[in-house]
Ligand SMILES: Nc1ncnc2c1ncn2[C@@H]1O[C@H](COP(=O)(O)OP(=O)(O)OP(=O)(O)O)[C@@H](O)[C@H]1O
């Protein structure tokens with residue numbers, strides 16, 4: 001490289017640097033314009049006054065109130081003066097008095113008001129009360145715009161201009177009033193309100209966290225790679241599950257729903273359908289037949305017996321719970337209107353009963369979903385084991401066709417509900433056919449015994465859903481919930497609860513992913529089943545960190561619940577936003593202090609407990 | 615009698631960890647499995663109770679095909695096969711007692727075991743097993759408060775809770791000092807009195823020669839030696855461990 005090239009390259013480099021600096025300046029210049037940064041505004045006198053008001057309000061939280069003792073002294077004055085002479089009022093020992101320079105004045109005349117025997121440096125307000133016969137409806141007009149402050153002896157002297165109107169031949173009254181704080185200060189109205197709302201806030205966080213935990217735990221297992229990676233099945237088994245789970249879920253839903261209705265009808269609620277009777281009688285009949293039959297030894301018989309007994313128990317439990325919940329609903333509604341603890345418990349019973357009645361069909365869906373999936377799994381396993389290769393292939397293709405049809409149909413139904421393409425009966429046909437053809441094609445092309453990582457399938461779906469919901473702030477979610485269930489703490493509970501599910505689900509699942517596999521291996525080797533393995537090898541490893549993260553989350557939830565009210569979610573945030581909008585800064589200041597105290601103390605508490613656990 | 619027939623294992627369609635392994639183990643034998651690191655010892659042991667699914671071949675135990683057992687039957691087979699591990703694999707946060715009792719899970723009513731209830735007999739048995747390994751006073755200590763040697767003894771007690779007919783031991787003494795190693799090996803040796811088959815992978819040949827009735831050597835997943843430990847002379851040693859290996863101890 002010669003000298004010339006060297007210097008030209010260094011010039012290039014310098015030019016590049018300058019271009020970079022120019023680019024950065026442009027970016028920031030544009031940024032300042034977009035964000036409307038304006039250094040003139042903060043200097044405007046009007047705005048500075050506003051800021052001062054806010055800061056003064058915030059610095060003087062409206063925490064306490066005193067009982068006010070009103071001290072009054074009066075003097076008569078006749079306007080206009082028609083020659084009469086009024087006597088000065090006689091001073092009362094130990095009471096403040098006022099005297100006037102004249103007790104008979106012309107309209108608009110300036111008189112001198114003197115006060116004696118007041119407290120030192122006290123604020124005294126002067127009023128002019130025109131004559132009225134009806135003392136209860138007297139009108140007090142301000143004699144002076146400002147207050148008068150007494151001197152060190154408790155005296156004052158001030159000049160005041162009398163009014164021109166409200167003339168009368170009877171004497172009017174000049175009144176001096178001092179408002180004295182007496183006794184101990186009590187909590188202000190704002191403080192009482194804040195207390196009430198802060199309690200609401202803490203409970204809001206508690207309930208949301210609790211709701212969150214219930215669903216976060218199962219989700220965390222589904223979102224843990226190390227657990228899901230072992231969940232595999234052959235292609236044909238996977239297709240079998242896919243094909244039957246929508247049916248199983250639907251059947252479970254229907255059966256549990258009708259059983260719930262039947263159970264309710266026992267205690268005089270809802271309506272029982274004929275199908276419910278069928279569902280409940282069927283297993284009992286099966287049980288009776290089985291009991292009557294002589295064959296008692298075979299394995300199939302034993303399995304059948306177990307299944308039928310479980311079914312009978314399930315039916316009885318569902319019926320009983322539904323009947324009970326129906327009673328609970330009635331009782332709860334009656335008790336709810338009572339005051340005090342009775343009302344609270346009544347409300348609790350009502351919510352619990354409603355939850356049971358609503359939850360039953362959902363539970364049915366879940367049970368049906370998993371039961372039929374495991375049944376289909378066992379059956380296909382058997383088929384794979386015993387049947388010839390050709391049969392397995394055909395089974396796989398048929399199942400794939402059904403699965404494709406059903407799932408594309410279900411997805412279309414959901415999309416149709418969202419986008420309203422048209423009548424579902426027609427809209428659904430094309431996708432169902434496409435789905436069936438597509439999966440049939442895949443089935444033909446693939447080996448039915450091929451291992452499909454079903455676990456990872458579920459893992460990615462659950463992870464994706466969690467990531468999507470986690471990225472939406474509760475403050476945004478609450479807006480949707482407030483539309484659905486109305487502005488108030490319930491909407492806040494729902495938004496925070498939903499966010500808690502996904503946030504905790506993620507944290508929990510990371511704990512599951514960190515567990516040592518050794519104990520799992522060891523416990524599995526003893527012949528424990530999967531559930532026992534989880535209880536003995538997984539749980540002891542994850543429960544302490546679960547508790548720690550739950551506390552951490554409850555801590556976050558308290559923090560969030562203090563602002564969730566800005567989005568319509570109830571709690572202290574709602575009060576704070578109202579106070580700010582009404583320019584009640586002293587009250588807002590109380591709210592903020594309460595938030596700071598609660599957040600800080602919970603922060604401390606949860607840190608302490610977490611320290612203890614881990 | 616445990617028969618291993620043409621057993622093979624291929625990990626991820628690429629790594630051939632076991633290659634056509636066949637041998638038979640009569641009941642009550644103390645069999646040592648030796649070989650270089652990566653030769654497939656752990657894989658072999660874990661195939662026997664199907665913690666790892668073999669890719670091919672069969673394992674027949676007293677006429678029952680373990681490799682073909684359905685989940686429910688597999689659990690019944692597993693509960694008669696105890697296993698101890700190099701890193702003990704105790705649940706660290708649980709008390710010793712719970713760890714030992716978990717050896718009983720294959721036998722207990724699943725429902726009661728879920729809420730940590732075990733039959734009285736099982737609890738008594740757990741105390742007996744702890745006594746046997748000299749840890750009865752540690753029953754309610756947390757497992758992570760024990761030393762390595764103590765943890766391995768708890769591991770043995772847990773495996774014995776299964777009333778096993780076979781005991782698999784995957785390098786049970788590799789993370790212990792020599793003195794402790796012998797004490798653990800002696801516990802395993804005593805199992806012979808109860809006619810329990812022991813299949814134990816070991817790194818040190820002196821331990822093999824002292825405790826084992828027979829040795830099977832693996833190299834790259836193949837059986838390269840099968841006979842009495844005393845038959846492993848310098849030439850055999852070279853075959854098993856390679857040319858450059860130096861015999862120590
Ligand atoms: N989970 C796995 N996935 C893939 N390859 C594996 C896995 N486990 C073991 N292998 C491979 O299989 C071979 C045999 O491993 P194995 O653990 O059985 O050997 P080993 O004889 O027990 O070795 P060591 O003495 O180090 O414990 C090795 O090449 C190893 O890399």
Ligand SMILES: [Mg+2]
Nearest residue numbers: 655656657784
């Ligand atoms: Mg190993």
